[in-house]
Structures are given as C-alpha cells and as structure tokens.
Amino acid sequence: MKVSYYPGCTLKTKARNLEDTAIGALAVLGVELVELPRWNCCGAVTSLAQDDLLHMLAPVRDLIRAKEQGSDKLVTICSMCYNTLARANLLMRNDAEKRDALNRFMDEEPDYAGEVEVIHLLNFIRDEVGWDKLRAAVRRPLTGLRVAPYYGCTLVRPAEVAIEPAVDATVFEKFIEALGAQLVHNPGAFDCCGSYQILSHPKQALAASAELLGKAKNKGADVLALSCPLCDYNLGKRQNELVADHGLESKLPTIYFTQLLAVALGLDSSLCHFELNHEGTRSLLEERNLISTVAV
Amino acid sequence: MRHGFAPGRICSHWEDQMRILINGRTVDEDFIERVEEISEQNIKRCMQCGTCSASCPMEADMDLSPRVVMHFTQMGLRDVVQGANTVWICASCHTCEARCPRGVDLPKIMEAIRLLTLRKNKDAVDPRQLEATVIDEAPQAAMVGCFRKLTA
Ligand code: SF4
Ligand code: SF4
Numbered sequence: 001m002k003v004s005y006y007p008g009c010t011l012k013t014k015a016r017n018l019e020d021t022a023i024g025a026l027a028v029l030g031v032e033l034v035e036l037p038r039w040n041c042c043g044a045v046t047s048l049a050q051d052d053l054l055h056m057l058a059p060v061r062d063l064i065r066a067k068e069q070g071s072d073k074l075v076t077i078c079s080m081c082y083n084t085l086a087r088a089n090l091l092m093r094n095d096a097e098k099r100d101a102l103n104r105f106m107d108e109e110p111d112y113a114g115e116v117e118v119i120h121l122l123n124f125i126r127d128e129v130g131w132d133k134l135r136a137a138v139r140r141p142l143t144g145l146r147v148a149p150y151y152g153c154t155l156v157r158p159a160e161v162a163i164e165p166a167v168d169a170t171v172f173e174k175f176i177e178a179l180g181a182q183l184v185h186n187p188g189a190f191d192c193c194g195s196y197q198i199l200s201h202p203k204q205a206l207a208a209s210a211e212l213l214g215k216a217k218n219k220g221a222d223v224l225a226l227s228c229p230l231c232d233y234n235l236g237k238r239q240n241e242l243v244a245d246h247g248l249e250s251k252l253p254t255i256y257f258t259q260l261l262a263v264a265l266g267l268d269s270s271l272c273h274f275e276l277n278h279e280g281t282r283s284l285l286e287e288r289n290l291i292s293t294v295a296v
Numbered sequence: 297m298r299h300g301f302a303p304g305r306i307c308s309h310w311e312d313q314m315r316i317l318i319n320g321r322t323v324d325e326d327f328i329e330r331v332e333e334i335s336e337q338n339i340k341r342c343m344q345c346g347t348c349s350a351s352c353p354m355e356a357d358m359d360l361s362p363r364v365v366m367h368f369t370q371m372g373l374r375d376v377v378q379g380a381n382t383v384w385i386c387a388s389c390h391t392c393e394a395r396c397p398r399g400v401d402l403p404k405i406m407e408a409i410r411l412l413t414l415r416k417n418k419d420a421v422d423p424r425q426l427e428a429t430v431i432d433e434a435p436q437a438a439m440v441g442c443f444r445k446l447t448a
Contacts, residue, residue, distance in 0.1 A: 008437075009436040009437070009440070010435040010436045010437045013436065014433070014434075014435045014436070015435060041436075041440060043440065043444060044436070044437045044440035044441040044444060045388060045440075045441040045444050045445060047407075047444075048335070048388070048401075048403055048404045048406075048407035048408075049334045049335070049404075049407055049408060049411055050333075050334060050335065050336040050404070051333070051334055052411075055444070078437065080437045080441065081437075153389045153390055153391070157389070157390035157391070157393065157394050158390050158393060158394070158401075159394065166394065190391075191353060191391075192353040192354075192387055192389035192391060194353065194354070194387055195387040195388065195389060195438075195441065196387070196437075196438050196439075196441035196442035196445060197354065197385065197387045197442070198434070198438055198442075199421065199426060199430065199434060199438055199439065199442040200384070200420070200421040200442055200446055201354070201357070201384075201385050203357070204354050204356070204357045204385055205387070207356070208353040208354065208387075211353075228437075229435040229437055230435050230437040230438050230441070232435075233433070233434055233435050233438060237433060
C-alpha cells in the first residue's frame with residue numbers, strides 16, 4: 001500500500017531518527033510512505049487570529065500537493081505538523097468564505113476544499129495496519145520495557161483535531177502493548193512541555209518539562225515515548241538541565257514511537273540514529289538486550 | 297503543587313506594586329472590540345471561574361494569570377493587559393481551551409492581544425539573542441513556532 005507523506009522540516013535534519021525509523025518500519029509492514037513533491041514548511045504553529053489568512057497558505061499548499069498526487073489521505077508524523085495541517089484542512093472544509101478567499105489568493109493552484117484527510121501515523125497504523133497485524137510482525141518483543149506514552153498538546157488539542165479524544169485516548173497505549181512492552185499509565189500524558197517557549201522563556205518551559213517527566217518517572221517508567229521533535233528537545237535533549245536545576249530527581253530516557261517500532265520489528269539499530277536521542281536511550285535498550293551493543 | 301489554585305490572587309508583585317484605577321474613563325472600548333474581532337470570541341462569556349489559571353502550565357511566572365487577563369480585558373484595561381508578560385509566556389498549549397466550562401477559546405484571545413503589539417512592528421523576542429548551541433540544537437519546529445508567535 002502507498003500513502004502520501006508529509007515529513008516537515010525537522011524530520012529532515014534534527015529528527016532523522018524519527019523519519020528514518022518510520023519509513024523503514026512502515027516498509028516492513030507493507031506500507032510505502034510517498035513523500036510529497038515540492039512540500040513546504042507548514043508553519044509549525046497555527047495562526048489563531050481570525051483575520052490572518054496569510055499564514056494558512058503554507059499548510060494549504062501542502063494539502064494541495066497531496067490532492068495533486070491523487071491521494072485522499074496525507075500521513076504526517078511530527079505532532080506539530082499534524083496539528084497545523086489538520087487545522088488548516090478543517091478551515092478549508094468548514095469555512096466557505098475563508099476557503100474562497102484562500103483559493104482566489106492562490107489562483108495558480110487548483111481549488112481546494114479539504115478533500116484530503118490528514119492522518120497522524122499512530123492512527124494510520126491503528127486503522128490501516130491494525131493491532132493484530134502489528135503484533136504478528138513483531139520479531140523482538142519489547143518484553144519488560146516499561147514505556148509511558150506522551151501525547152503532549154498537539155495530538156489532542158483542540159478537540160476537533162485530536163487523534164483520539166484526550167481523556168479516553170488509547171491509540172498510543174495499544175501501540176505500546178502491541179510491541180510487547182509493558183504499558184505504564186502516564187498521568188502527565190497530555191501535559192505541555194513548554195513548547196516553543198523553550199527559546200524565549202526557557203526557565204518556565206524547563207519547569208513544565210521537569211514536572212511532567214516526574215509524573216511518568218514516579219509511575220516507574222523506563223522510557224517516555226513521544227512523537228514530537230520539539231517535545232523531545234525539551235524533555236530529552238535538555239534533560240540534564242531538568243535534573244540539575246528544575247528538581248527532576250533522576251533521568252528518564254525519551255524515544256520516538258517509531259524507534260520503538262523499528263526495534264520491535266527487528267530492524268537494524270543503525271537506522272534508529274540513537275546518537276540524536278537522549279544520551280540514556282541507546283544504553284537502556286542495550287542493557288535490555290533489545291539492540292546489540294555497537295562501538296560508536 | 298507548583299500551580300496553586302488561588303482565585304483571588306492576581307500575582308504577588310502586581311499587588312505590591314500597582315493599584316488599578318477603574319472608572320468609566322479607563323474602559324478602552326476599542327481594545328475590547330479589537331480583541332473580540334481578532335479572536336472571534338465573546339469575552340463576556342467568561343464567568344471568572346479560574347479553571348484556565350489552574351490548568352495553565354506557565355501560570356506560575358505570569359504577571360497576570362489567564363483568568364485575570366480575561367477579567368481585565370472585559371474591563372478594557374488595555375495598558376495593564378498589554379503591559380503584562382502573560383501573553384508572551386503563554387505556550388498556546390490549549391489546556392485552558394479544553395477545560396473552560398464556558399467554551400472560551402482563550403488561546404485565541406492570547407493571540408489577539410499579542411497581535412495588537414506585534415502588528416505595531418514590535419518583537420517580543422530577538423532571534424539574535426539566542427545562544428549558538430541552542431540555534432545548533434533546537435529543532436526547526438521550535439524556531440519557526442517561536443518566531444511565528446513572538447515576532448512581528
Ligand atoms: S476557564 Fe473560562 S470561564 Fe473560567 S475563568 Fe477561564 S476563561 Fe473564564
Ligand atoms: S494556552 Fe496559554 S494560557 Fe492557556 S493553558 Fe496553555 S499556556 Fe496557559
């Protein structure tokens with residue numbers, strides 16, 4: 001099966017570990033992620049001003065590229081891209097006046113009315129692969145690894161683009177269980193890590209990050225699974241500061257859900273680019289004999 | 297608990313430093329209208345329950361809590377609201393929006409108040425001030441998101 005795929009800027013550079021494992025793992029599951037031609041940055045955040053249509057152009061152009069590919073579905077992996085594209089898509093579907101204004105503004109593009117469905121990879125796996133097929137494909141079950149899911153903000157808010165309704169969401173949990181890992185209930189699963197405020201108000205963002213990591217840690221998690229490169233930066237790469245200055249008692253490695261998938265499917269761990277992760281991620285998986293020790 | 301639910305609190309240093317005058321002449325109707333127009337929200341819907349402030353991950357460091365921003369915006373106190381750091385610390389996480397019992401989309405109101413400053417070509421963050429290691433390591437999503445929200 002082939003499906004249109006929007007990578008976004010971060011997956012091409014600082015989150016290669018997210019993209020490469022997704023493409024590799026999906027290939028094993030019989031799915032080819034077909035990257036959009038001529039995609040552009042989605043803008044990372046949605047414009048919340050009702051009189052600002054200009055910032056809708058970028059995500060809508062990406063949706064038009066998917067329609068041009070003849071697709072009715074567009075898969076994304078980065079949580080922020082997912083949110084931005086899904087919200088722009090809803091605007092084009094539901095607001096006739098703004099849709100017309102945007103279509104007229106982009107008169108070099110074919111008209112667009114929200115025909116494409118924006119799908120996050122977790123939901124795509126749930127609906128198009130299915131938990132049974134995923135379980136059957138696992139070659140190296142993550143037995144004994146205590147994994148806490150972290151949805152963050154942009155997969156579940158606002159409600160109209162939530163991959164599943166926040167309070168009752170189970171897709172991440174079922175994904176973790178299908179890989180044979182031990183699911184850890186995470187009371188901070190929907191908390192905010194401080195997002196882009198890491199650049200302008202780092203102290204506040206790091207405090208929010210430390211608090212939510214502490215919640216998963218207290219439940220006995222070995223590792224926090226996530227799908228957002230910005231969350232991974234705040235929670236993973238800046239984690240030493242959380243321990244040093246923000247009261248996080250001990251470290252908690254972070255990992256992209258696609259890396260867990262790649263490991264469980266038995267893919268070569270070089271594909272996982274653990275050098276881009278939290279420093280403890282690779283050693284945790286080595287200790288548990290889930291990946292082989294490699295000389296770096 | 298780091299974020300105590302304190303409905304009466306505005307913020308400690310605010311109380312120390314400021315007295316706020318409210319009368320017919322301090323109500324800036326234009327401010328109220330502009331915020332409502334840009335956000336497409338009816339700010340009178342807010343009943344001051346404080347659920348937003350109690351839910352906000354950034355509230356501890358805000359000059360005015362989200363509830364108080366709502367209150368002072370209802371009262372048209374443009375300078376007080378625009379002079380506070382609240383809208384610049386907000387991370388647009390939508391937790392308040394998800395929980396507000398009155399259906400107020402507070403992130404849109406925060407954005408409207410930010411834009412009333414940004415549209416005067418005033419930036420709230422200077423990209424040149426970022427440390428080199430941060431520029432090297434931070435994901436594009438952080439840069440693009442931050443500059444989209446906090447620069448003109
Ligand atoms: S949660 Fe809603 S109604 Fe309650 S104070 Fe905040 S904005 Fe007002
Ligand atoms: S959207 Fe802003 S005000 Fe609302 S809870 Fe999040 S950080 Fe606080």
